[in-house]
Amino acid sequence: MVSQMTMPSARCGLVCIKDQYQRCTSVQGYIGMTQCLRMKLSLEKEYKVSRSPSNLSQYSMMQPLVLYDILSELPGNNFSPNPAKPRFVLSYKDLPFVTLWVEYSDISIAMKAIGGKSSKRQDGSDVYTIPVLSDPNTGAVITDSLEIASYLEKTYPEKPIFPNSSESLIRAFDSDYLSLIRPAVKSIFTRSVEILSPASAKFFIEVRSQDIPLPWDANYDEDWDLLEKGYNTAYEWYQKTDGKWIMGDTFSYADIVVACWLLWCKRVMKEEEWVRISSWNGGKWVQVLADVEKECKLA
Structure with a gap:
């Protein structure tokens, strides 16, 4: 099992390492989220991350990527189609990753805290969305499921999802x-x-x-x-x-x-x-x- 840790944030977040879940309680907002994840990623040896046997050597030194998804009341949490797309891609490419579940009402707070990119509404106001992928191996933070797919294809080209330049x-x-x-x-x-x-x-x-x-x-x-x-x-x-x-x-x-x-x-x-x-x-x-x-x- 993954060791229990406390994340400093004002609300309750839920970190999923593949099928292992941890609840992270808080006191100071989602700004503490990044600190918590850095601590968790430094303990990668404790993570129950599934890797394809053929890719063990290739990814053995990688830190797991972090996928931000929407928290729900369903078993397993996942439901939203756009965060599901990078989850499918990551699993298909045998890339190690963890999922951090964010309340829909907290998306703006969380994404601002990690440097996520906003888009503009018709009235000119900023809007923050999920999915967002953070790659600690490159420092990249990518927003939007299609852009995440493009990034993963360019950065980790094995098992292509855009075959034949498609x-x-x-x-x-x-x-x-x-x-x-x-x-x-x-x-x-x-x-x-x-x-x-x-x-x-x-x-x-x-x-x-x-x-x-x-x-x-x-x-x-x-x-x-x-x-x-x-x-x-x-x-x-x-x-x-x-x-x-x-x-x-x-x-x-x-x-x-x-x-x-x-x-x-x-x-x-x-x-x-x-x-x-x-x-x-x-x-x-x-x-x-x-x-x-x-x-x-x-x-």
Whole structure:
């Protein structure tokens, strides 16, 4: 087991080293987060970090990368599609990493503390988002799931996720795939609120409703029709390949994108809603998620 440590921060954070969890209590805000992580990373020998046997020598001297994800009330915490993408990439590439779970309501505080990059809202105000990846081996702090994927591919090119110089094409795919499910995202937001802490749920509604106005469940049946229509289009894309992946027989980040949006649905939706998605296109989407999880050693 990993030794217990106390992190100086005003709220409660949760550090996950693969499947080992530690609760870190606090007194002075998320600024202490970085200090705590440095202490933890100095004790790498105690971490239960899974590495592929073929890569043990390659990564034996590496400090684990730190992935910032959103804390939830679900077992295992993970639910959000964008932080899931780098988690899948890290696991696929056999890179050692730890996960630090942050309350949705504390994202701005936490990301400012570690030097995370903000983006701008339409009104010009700063907004901080997760995922963020911190690489203590290079000093890099990267924001946004696609930029994290690009960084990992350039810095750790073994087991490529953008094979055959396909990054530009997969960036376009990422945008096109999102456009298929965006019309139905309101219904998924409704379910996401239900698995957050009260403080984070309140903040989630305040923040997300600036981009997608409430009420989110006003057109439930129409949203589901749009979601099914989107997946029918995605199914046609798969039908044009010669293998089980978007690029035929070659696994890529495009497959991770599809799987992580499916994972979000599976994690937050009611059982009967996920069963409904599972029935579409002959069970295609359950199989895609299972295949990608297996490929990334997350099954």
